Amino acid sequence: xxxxxxIPAALSVPExxxxxxxxxxxxxxxxxxxxxxxxxxxxxxxxxxxxSSQREQTSxxxxxxxxxxxxxxxxxxxxxxxxxSATYLxxxxxxxxxxxxxxxxxxxFP
Amino acid sequence: xxxxxxSPRYKIIExxxxxxxxxxxxxxxATLYWYQQILGQGPKLLIQFQNNGVVDDxxxxxxxxxxxxxxxxDSTLKIQPAKLEDSAVYLCASAHTYxxxxxxxxxxxxxxxx
Numbered sequence: 001x002x003x004x005x006x007i008p009a010a011l012s013v014p015e016x017x018x019x020x021x022x023x024x025x026x027x028x029x030x031x032x033x034x035x036x037x038x039x040x041x042x043x044x045x046x047x048x049x050x051x052s053s054q055r056e057q058t059s060x061x062x063x064x065x066x067x068x069x070x071x072x073x074x075x076x077x078x079x080x081x082x083x084x085s086a087t088y089l090x091x092x093x094x095x096x097x098x099x100x101x102x103x104x105x106x107x108x109f110p
Numbered sequence: 111x112x113x114x115x116x117s118p119r120y121k122i123i124e125x126x127x128x129x130x131x132x133x134x135x136x137x138x139x140a141t142l143y144w145y146q147q148i149l150g151q152g153p154k155l156l157i158q159f160q161n162n163g164v165v166d167d168x169x170x171x172x173x174x175x176x177x178x179x180x181x182x183x184d185s186t187l188k189i190q191p192a193k194l195e196d197s198a199v200y201l202c203a204s205a206h207t208y209x210x211x212x213x214x215x216x217x218x219x220x221x222x223x224x
Contacts, residue, residue, distance in 0.1 A: 004152070006152075034213075041217075041220070042217055042218075043114075043201060043215040043216050043217040043218050044153075044201070044203075044215040045215075046212075046213070089152055089153075091152070096141070096158075096205075097143075097155055097158065097166065098143075098153075098155070098203075098213065099155075100145075100152030100153045100154070101152050102150070102151055102152045103151075103152055
């Protein structure tokens with residue numbers, strides 16, 4: 001059974017810092033891995049989808065990497081801004097089902 | 111295109127009462143999912159539909175939870191009777207086809223059981 005873990009559970013940083021959020025998973029036989037953002041009281045917004053054949057994906061200030069063999073993914077946020085404050089969830093696709101981690105709650109203060 | 115619509119946004123009920131949530135997926139999306147997200151945790155899959163058939167309901171507490179997707183479009187999730195531990199956000203998501211990796215999530219229904 002796939003288990004997805006995210007570290008740290010919470011993070012508070014000043015504006016401008018570069019951040020690394022970690023995601024680990026126990027079953028490396030995944031199809032893809034996806035990072036989501038969740039704002040309070042809102043649904044999930046997809047940030048980056050990394051296909052199993054890829055090593056990383058980039059979108060603006062966000063970069064996500066995937067190492068299936070070690071069961072790890074990282075989300076790198078460059079030059080963090082207060083608007084980045086949210087919960088970040090990683091999820092693996094096992095067949096067509098998303099298995100979510102517990103999330104990292106990020107607060108970026110001015 | 112319109113997103114995944116869910117209602118109500120919030121619901122407060124007493125334990126042992128019943129409650130129902132509604133989801134309207136993106137037009138043409140054949141696959142529909144219901145997830146339960148307890149505060150401080152990641153979403154957990156409850157049930158997956160492909161058109162109007164159930165693909166996976168292995169984590170649905172069937173003694174109190176039920177779900178249906180009539181005509182392969184809208185879906186309802188019901189809890190009867192509710193327990194305190196059912197307090198959570200219930201998220202609906204849809205995808206275009208089976209094993210399509212482009213999920214779209216609704217805003218969710220926040221349920222509080224008192």
